[in-house]
Amino acid sequence: MSSSSFCTKAKNWLYYFITVFAGVYLHEIGHCAVAWVYGKRAIPTPAKEYLLDAVSFNTQLYISLGGILGTILFSLFIFYLFIKSPLTFSQPVFAASLASPGLYCFLFLLKGRGHDATEFQEAQAAMGFSYSGHMVDYLFVFIFLLGIFLWVRFSKPSIKAIPGLLLASVITIVFVAGLQTINNRIFDPLFSH
Numbered sequence: 607m608s609s610s611s612f613c614t615k616a617k618n619w620l621y622y623f624i625t626v627f628a629g630v631y632l633h634e635i636g637h638c639a640v641a642w643v644y645g646k647r648a649i650p651t652p653a654k655e656y657l658l659d660a661v662s663f664n665t666q667l668y669i670s671l672g673g674i675l676g677t678i679l680f681s682l683f684i685f686y687l688f689i690k691s692p693l694t695f696s697q698p699v700f701a702a703s704l705a706s707p708g709l710y711c712f713l714f715l716l717k718g719r720g721h722d723a724t725e726f727q728e729a730q731a732a733m734g735f736s737y738s739g740h741m742v743d744y745l746f747v748f749i750f751l752l753g754i755f756l757w758v759r760f761s762k763p764s765i766k767a768i769p770g771l772l773l774a775s776v777i778t779i780v781f782v783a784g785l786q787t788i789n790n791r792i793f794d795p796l797f798s799h
């Protein structure tokens with residue numbers, strides 16, 4: 607591998623992870639934005655939101671929904687930019703818009719729920735859907751499949767991309783799990799009580 611292609615690869619991974627990081631952070635900001643609207647103190651850290659005030663069950667439903675909306679809007683906004691100029695839009699950034707929906711789909715397949723604890727249940731209850739149902743799980747399955755469809759439709763990737771994508775999926779799981787672990791280790795002692 608030449609050094610220039612190594613640089614391009616390194617740059618692609620950097621753009622990818624920065625965008626994944628931004629998407630996760632936006633999700634946490636989404637939770638906190640709702641808490642702030644309700645006059646509650648909340649701190650968004652890169653991979654977790656910390657509520658400093660007690661909130662009612664109803665407010666908690668909307669706080670959960672805020673994070674989900676953050677993730678959905680982030681992905682749809684990148685889809686929109688990609689569709690507008692599919693040939694010049696950054697592929698790593700587009701790929702990163704599928705990281706969170708892809709992870710949720712993976713966990714949904716693996717464990718029957720796309721998110722740990724009850725965040726998805728609370729978010730769907732806030733939208734008027736059944737608390738115990740799978741509305742948000744299916745919503746992310748739809749967004750993930752929509753992203754794959756757009757990518758195949760507009761970028762016409764070759765079949766040779768598949769091993770790289772599988773590797774990227776595994777690295778993404780490790781990256782997000784590592785980010786959460788480090789985040790919680792730093793911020794739990796400060797903000798959890």
Ligand SMILES: [Zn+2]
Nearest residue numbers: 633637673725
């Ligand atoms: Zn969340």
